[in-house]
Amino acid sequence: MSLAFSTASRNIARSALRVQRSSTSYPGYRISLRPTTALHARNSGSVAADAAEAVHQNAITNPDPSENSKSAAFIREYEPYSLTTYARPGLILAQGKGCYIWDVEGRKYLDFTAGIAVNALGYGDEELSKILYEQSLNMIHSSNLYYNEWTGPLCKLLVERTLATKGMQSASRVFVSNSGSEANEAALKFARKYGKASRGGGDDKYEVVSFYNSFHGRTMGSLSATPNPKYQKPFAPLVPGFRYARYNDIAGLDVITKNTCAVIIEPIQGEGGVYVATPEFITALRKKCDEVDAVLIFDEIQCGLGRSGFLWAHEAFPAEAQPDILTMAKALGNGIPIGAAMVSERIAQAVKIGDHGTTFGGNPLATRVAHYVVDKLSTREFLEDVKHKAELFRAGLEQLKEKYPSVVTEIRGTGLIWGVQLNREPNAVVDAARLRGLLVITAGTNTIRIVPPLVVKEEEILQGIEILDDAIASL
Ligand SMILES: Cc1ncc(COP(=O)(O)O)c(C=O)c1O
Numbered sequence: 001m002s003l004a005f006s007t008a009s010r011n012i013a014r015s016a017l018r019v020q021r022s023s024t025s026y027p028g029y030r031i032s033l034r035p036t037t038a039l040h041a042r043n044s045g046s047v048a049a050d051a052a053e054a055v056h057q058n059a060i061t062n063p064d065p066s067e068n069s070k071s072a073a074f075i076r077e078y079e080p081y082s083l084t085t086y087a088r089p090g091l092i093l094a095q096g097k098g099c100y101i102w103d104v105e106g107r108k109y110l111d112f113t114a115g116i117a118v119n120a121l122g123y124g125d126e127e128l129s130k131i132l133y134e135q136s137l138n139m140i141h142s143s144n145l146y147y148n149e150w151t152g153p154l155c156k157l158l159v160e161r162t163l164a165t166k167g168m169q170s171a172s173r174v175f176v177s178n179s180g181s182e183a184n185e186a187a188l189k190f191a192r193k194y195g196k197a198s199r200g201g202g203d204d205k206y207e208v209v210s211f212y213n214s215f216h217g218r219t220m221g222s223l224s225a226t227p228n229p230k231y232q233k234p235f236a237p238l239v240p241g242f243r244y245a246r247y248n249d250i251a252g253l254d255v256i257t258k259n260t261c262a263v264i265i266e267p268i269q270g271e272g273g274v275y276v277a278t279p280e281f282i283t284a285l286r287k288k289c290d291e292v293d294a295v296l297i298f299d300e301i302q303c304g305l306g307r308s309g310f311l312w313a314h315e316a317f318p319a320e321a322q323p324d325i326l327t328m329a330k331a332l333g334n335g336i337p338i339g340a341a342m343v344s345e346r347i348a349q350a351v352k353i354g355d356h357g358t359t360f361g362g363n364p365l366a367t368r369v370a371h372y373v374v375d376k377l378s379t380r381e382f383l384e385d386v387k388h389k390a391e392l393f394r395a396g397l398e399q400l401k402e403k404y405p406s407v408v409t410e411i412r413g414t415g416l417i418w419g420v421q422l423n424r425e426p427n428a429v430v431d432a433a434r435l436r437g438l439l440v441i442t443a444g445t446n447t448i449r450i451v452p453p454l455v456v457k458e459e460e461i462l463q464g465i466e467i468l469d470d471a472i473a474s475l
Contacts (some may be wrong), residue, residue, distance in 0.1 A: 113440060141363040214271075304330075
């Protein structure tokens, strides 16, 4: 396997990128970025500039595989058989450990994508692998027609760990699905059932309100709650009864009426570009839902399970701003497909045997893995560590903004979910970072999204910010 960074460039990185405790600018860290970038140095003619230039020129450590590589041959052979729904670079990922992944050519990448906010415990967690192996020998699947040893314990753990936080204090029962979209689909169905049967409800109480810039999934229900023309238009007509409002706009909440059965919202919009809901907005939203007896669904599929530095992102909101249903997926299985909708007892009472179901959802393999993951992610030490590392990201990214004011216009985020807003199309930076050994993804409009494994180490954060620095400098 090739090293992503030569020893020389590592040493330069170490000396160029220092972390200091600071009592002034940020409560946590102040990072010294490389004093000058190759871009700026090029014209200065100094020795320091030459050194910076040399680092920059050496910075492409991971050129994409060439036309005659085994990666290219592999893609040529198999691509014609795959339905093309994604644009991807020409590398084939083969294995990972911690926050690093390697492609089949032996190139090493620092991964700030975590499989789109999934691999919270990183790659190659040995305990998880042991559990997978053991459980696969015992039983992978048995259907929901029978009890198994792990679905119940997972549901209990999720409820107990949630009640131990400042989050959803009405958490009572859990429905386990296979994905985020299915978790939302279940939540929307439960809310419609609740609305029709509720006092003051009835057949007209079926409207669902969601927010512009949100992402709730690709199934017809969750897609109908995702008001992005790019995703919705080709598949119209969508499910009837969906209305949209503006995120963080209290005045716009008038769209919620007595005919609204549910409001679904991400406490932190992920795909939409990393926008955090304001406490005032969420509090007003909860109040409005109470006024019309609408079920409030928090979609924490991307921002939940430790990513915000809390077990649930909504713990950062006032105590009165809690959901009736909380959906989760992604990190729940650390890569093993699983999602869930956690409901209050009031909602649970509306859902009867036969109302909803799934063949695979809640299978003992996925639920045993999820039990292990939730147990690890929900400890105080784990979450404190995420909060601590968040400050390092905040400091480093804010400094990139200071350094490149003509490119980086805003830094948004919390915990280990960050959006770097550019004033231009971001793919050039994403590509430049990849060629230098760092994987990041895009979101929203011209945003670079950073969602590393939650086990990312401080030195990996520094290394990643250094590569982003180089990537932006190379524009
Ligand atoms: C907030 C949110 N909700 C729902 C989904 C859909 O989840 P899945 O892709 O597992 O169906 C996603 C996926 O990115 C998401 O970020």
